[in-house]
Amino acid sequence: MISALFFLQYHSVRNRLLARFKRMKQPKYLVGSIIGVLWMGFYFSTFLFPAGAGAGKDALVKISPEDLVSAGGALLLFFILLSWVFGWVFPNERPSLAFTEAEIAFLFPAPISRRSLIHYKLARSQLAILFSTLIFTLIRGRWFGNSHIWFFMLGWWLLLVIFSLHNIARSFAFTFLFERGLMTWWKRWLTLGAIATGIGAVVVLTWNHFPALPPDNASMAEGLNWVHNVFSTGVLPYVLFPFRMVVAPLFATDVMSLLKALGPALVILALLYFVVIRANVAFEEASIEYSQKIATRIAAMRERRAGGMVAPKKSRRDPFPLKSTGPAYYAILWKNLIQAGNVFTFRFWLILACFTPAMLIGASAIFSHNAPKGTFAAICGVAIGGALMLLAFSFLLGPALLRHDFRSDLPQVEIIKLYPMPGWQIVLGEILAPVAILAAVQWLLLLVVLIGLIVIPLGSGASKAWFVSLTVSAMLVAPALDALLLIIPNGVALMLPSWVRFDKNAPRGIETMGQNIILALGQLCALLVAMLPAGLIFALVYFLGGLALGSTVATMVAALAATAVLLAEAGYAINLLGKIFENFDLSSELTN
Amino acid sequence: MIEIGGLTKLYGDFMAVNGLSFSVRAGEVMGLVGPNGAGKTTTLRCLAGIIPPTHGSIVINGCDLAQNPVAAKAQLAFFPDEPKLFDYLTVWQHLVFVARIYQVENFAPRGEALLSELELADKRNSLPAELSRGMKQKLAIACGLLHSPKALYFDEPLTGLDPLGIRKMKASIVRRAQEGSAIILSSHLLHLVEEICSHILILKNGKMIAHGTMAEITQRFATEPGANLEDVFFNATGDAPAPSSTPTPPAPPPIISP
Numbered sequence: 001m002i003s004a005l006f007f008l009q010y011h012s013v014r015n016r017l018l019a020r021f022k023r024m025k026q027p028k029y030l031v032g033s034i035i036g037v038l039w040m041g042f043y044f045s046t047f048l049f050p051a052g053a054g055a056g057k058d059a060l061v062k063i064s065p066e067d068l069v070s071a072g073g074a075l076l077l078f079f080i081l082l083s084w085v086f087g088w089v090f091p092n093e094r095p096s097l098a099f100t101e102a103e104i105a106f107l108f109p110a111p112i113s114r115r116s117l118i119h120y121k122l123a124r125s126q127l128a129i130l131f132s133t134l135i136f137t138l139i140r141g142r143w144f145g146n147s148h149i150w151f152f153m154l155g156w157w158l159l160l161v162i163f164s165l166h167n168i169a170r171s172f173a174f175t176f177l178f179e180r181g182l183m184t185w186w187k188r189w190l191t192l193g194a195i196a197t198g199i200g201a202v203v204v205l206t207w208n209h210f211p212a213l214p215p216d217n218a219s220m221a222e223g224l225n226w227v228h229n230v231f232s233t234g235v236l237p238y239v240l241f242p243f244r245m246v247v248a249p250l251f252a253t254d255v256m257s258l259l260k261a262l263g264p265a266l267v268i269l270a271l272l273y274f275v276v277i278r279a280n281v282a283f284e285e286a287s288i289e290y291s292q293k294i295a296t297r298i299a300a301m302r303e304r305r306a307g308g309m310v311a312p313k314k315s316r317r318d319p320f321p322l323k324s325t326g327p328a329y330y331a332i333l334w335k336n337l338i339q340a341g342n343v344f345t346f347r348f349w350l351i352l353a354c355f356t357p358a359m360l361i362g363a364s365a366i367f368s369h370n371a372p373k374g375t376f377a378a379i380c381g382v383a384i385g386g387a388l389m390l391l392a393f394s395f396l397l398g399p400a401l402l403r404h405d406f407r408s409d410l411p412q413v414e415i416i417k418l419y420p421m422p423g424w425q426i427v428l429g430e431i432l433a434p435v436a437i438l439a440a441v442q443w444l445l446l447l448v449v450l451i452g453l454i455v456i457p458l459g460s461g462a463s464k465a466w467f468v469s470l471t472v473s474a475m476l477v478a479p480a481l482d483a484l485l486l487i488i489p490n491g492v493a494l495m496l497p498s499w500v501r502f503d504k505n506a507p508r509g510i511e512t513m514g515q516n517i518i519l520a521l522g523q524l525c526a527l528l529v530a531m532l533p534a535g536l537i538f539a540l541v542y543f544l545g546g547l548a549l550g551s552t553v554a555t556m557v558a559a560l561a562a563t564a565v566l567l568a569e570a571g572y573a574i575n576l577l578g579k580i581f582e583n584f585d586l587s588s589e590l591t592n
Numbered sequence: 593m594i595e596i597g598g599l600t601k602l603y604g605d606f607m608a609v610n611g612l613s614f615s616v617r618a619g620e621v622m623g624l625v626g627p628n629g630a631g632k633t634t635t636l637r638c639l640a641g642i643i644p645p646t647h648g649s650i651v652i653n654g655c656d657l658a659q660n661p662v663a664a665k666a667q668l669a670f671f672p673d674e675p676k677l678f679d680y681l682t683v684w685q686h687l688v689f690v691a692r693i694y695q696v697e698n699f700a701p702r703g704e705a706l707l708s709e710l711e712l713a714d715k716r717n718s719l720p721a722e723l724s725r726g727m728k729q730k731l732a733i734a735c736g737l738l739h740s741p742k743a744l745y746f747d748e749p750l751t752g753l754d755p756l757g758i759r760k761m762k763a764s765i766v767r768r769a770q771e772g773s774a775i776i777l778s779s780h781l782l783h784l785v786e787e788i789c790s791h792i793l794i795l796k797n798g799k800m801i802a803h804g805t806m807a808e809i810t811q812r813f814a815t816e817p818g819a820n821l822e823d824v825f826f827n828a829t830g831d832a833p834a835p836s837s838t839p840t841p842p843a844p845p846p847i848i849s850p
Contacts, residue, residue, distance in 0.1 A: 314719075315682045315685075315717055315718070315719055316680060318685070318688075322688050322689070322692050323692070324688075324691040324692055324695065324696050324697055324698070324699045325692070325695050325697055326692070328692060328693050328695065330692065331689050331692035331693050334689065334692070335678060335681060335689050338680055338681060338685065339678070339680045412676055412678070413642075414637070414642050414672060414676060415676045417640075417641060417642045417643075418640055418641065418642065418665060418668075418669075418670055419665065419693050419694075420661075420662045420663070420664075420665035420666035420693070420694060421662060421693065422661075422662060582661065583644055585643050585644055
């Protein structure tokens with residue numbers, strides 16, 4: 001029977017790997033794989049190629065091996081303890097022995113013993129554990145050099161296996177308690193209370209022996225040593241004793257210390273294994289329930305929930321009344337704004353646009369009279385700085401976060417292609433919603449900056465007209481720049497749809513990582529090229545206008561000219577993408 | 593109404609549809625049948641403008657789909673086997689959206705009438721997630737019919753419907769044809785095709801094997817009198833199942849009332 005289970009395991013892995021290799025016949029995956037491997041090689045070069053690691057070594061974290069053993073161990077202990085407490089107080093809905101629907105259909109009715117099923121799942125988990133061990137080892141090698149790497153690998157493997165067994169045992173314990181009606185919510189609070197009391201008792205018993213805090217300018221090693229000292233204080237060494245035994249092999253420095261550390265860790269592993277194998281707990285029901293939940297989620301995602309968008313539970317208000325006649329692309333804007341949620345209704349933004357300045361002006365009126373000048377300036381400075389930072393983030397991350405466009409609609413392309421609209425209108429309609437949302441956010445932030453700059457007591461040198469000019473210029477340029485920023489990823493989605501992740505079931509792996517690197521670099525280059533003409537026009541108009549009109553007016557005129565250039569580029573790109581959309585053949589694109 | 597000339601669709605070297613030519617006039621219901629992988633769905637997708645054909649022409653009510661896609665698409669509706677809806681739009685918002693896309697002036701009375709006809713009136717503020725599979729199908733149909741299309745394509749229209757839904761759907765298709773629409777219906781349910789279609793087109797490996805009225809096809813392929821469409825289909829495609837080797841069980845004794 002075991003041989004049949006290993007046959008299943010072996011062929012599942014083999015077929016998955018073969019499928020990965022087969023898809024490399026397509027250039028997009030081959031190129032992605034090459035870039036992915038090169039990047040991985042470059043990232044871990046200090047570890048993989050120690051001879052050339054001289055320069056890299058300087059960048060390594062400067063901690064002595066002793067510090068690493070003591071303080072690093074203490075830090076790891078802390079995280080393990082945290083995870084242990086969290087796991088017991090807030091148990092995961094996922095049973096630790098989770099089976100897929102196919103496994104349940106084939107294995108549960110088969111004449112296979114319970115013990116064999118547990119062994120099968122333990123063997124299956126080894127793949128993930130070995131992969132995680134490899135990744136942790138590579139990361140450690142990059143940062144701390146490659147000394148004692150085999151000890152480290154063994155230690156990580158042992159730690160992860162113990163963790164995995166502990167999770168199964170904990171899951172069995174909860175199932176056991178649940179079957180006996182002992183897992184009501186107040187019992188969980190009782191557990192939480194017991195743990196909190198335990199922590200409190202430890203703090204009280206340790207408080208008087210607590211080591212002094214490290215100085216502000218302490219090095220990283222000193223900081224870690226302080227953590228180590230804390231864990232060696234009072235009753236903490238006794239409380240942490242089992243956890244120390246689990247992590248000890250990770251920090252072995254020679255063969256003798258490794259052997260010494262391995263013994264207790266193996267005893268814990270054996271104990272947990274014994275509990276898991278011997279526990280008379282029915283795991284089947286929880287597994288079936290969970291696998292059905294997962295299958296439903298996957299089916300729902302495959303059906304429609306593209307781009308990680310979660311289906312709403314409540315209907316959403318119309319962002320604005322949509323008449324049945326007029327430009328058809330408004331309908332797509334309307335639809336995508338509904339998708340974005342209730343916070344993107346026109347009414348919401350109107351209220352926000354009126355409320356924010358009123359609040360800022362009111363606050364400035366109060367503070368400018370009552371608070372000391374320095375405090376008021378500091379508050380204004382924080383508001384301006386925060387708004388500017390959010391503004392920068394909106395340009396950098398906004399287009400990636402707001403995906404209410406082709407990136408969420410392409411899985412519905414079968415319906416969208418039916419619409420009696422020219423391609424450019426569909427493209428325009430698709431990008432309008434994220435552009436409108438981003439522009440609204442940016443205008444609001446610019447308004448905050450402007451009010452902050454006007455009310456801040458800067459002295460006589462600063463011109464309020466200059467601030468207004470700058471803000472108005474930024475407000476002019478922002479939507480056009482947003483349009484360009486959003487056209488690029490939408491263009492990628494249309495031209496290389498199989499490179500864009502539409503849902504969580506999209507292919508993963510080193511080749512998709514390589515594809516993402518290429519896409520990010522490509523988008524950056526496209527943006528730079530697109531911004532170059534606008535930048536040149538801005539500089540030219542500002543220079544010439546400055547001579548005739550003065551810099552305040554010239555800034556706004558130059559911004560207007562730059563906006564016109566950006567809009568012309570956006571218009572051209574939308575037209576081009578429209579033609580691509582009209583000839584878009586999803587059947588041959590997404591099936592690849 | 594629907595005129596197709598030399599429709600061909602290639603996926604790389606694979607020919608999914610091979611030089612189809614036919615026409616469907618107003619009032620006709622054409623059944624598109626064929627074994628799995630015959631190219632039925634690909635044909636319908638090409639006819640709807642979802643995927644571009646490699647060669648050939650598609651003319652809907654005088655508008656060439658390639659030359660004038662906007663005008664051609666304004667006159668057709670495609671109902672895929674799985675209703676494709678937007679998760680975040682309610683039933684009524686779907687109709688508002690479709691009305692703007694298809695520029696249906698004063699759509700509200702027609703929308704209300706469609707919802708009543710399809711028994712969705714009390715669901716107008718529901719999201720698709722709150723609807724059953726059959727109701728989703730009905731909503732997709734309401735959206736497709738809102739702009740009174742002249743050409744309708746149905747891909748497995750009875751999937752997921754209950755017996756009453758099936759009866760209503762069949763009646764609805766026949767009524768649309770009687771009102772002057774040209775209808776193409778793709779299905780594996782040969783009894784459905786036999787019941788409501790006036791014409792049949794049999795596809796195999798992307799090629800047209802037979803095309804004509806039900807009577808013409810039966811006359812050509814039936815090997816014995818009284819043959820039904822299933823017999824005709826197997827004779828036409830050459831896929832007749834092998835005779836069963838197990839003997840037929842004896843008929844149960846007749847029930848004699850006392």
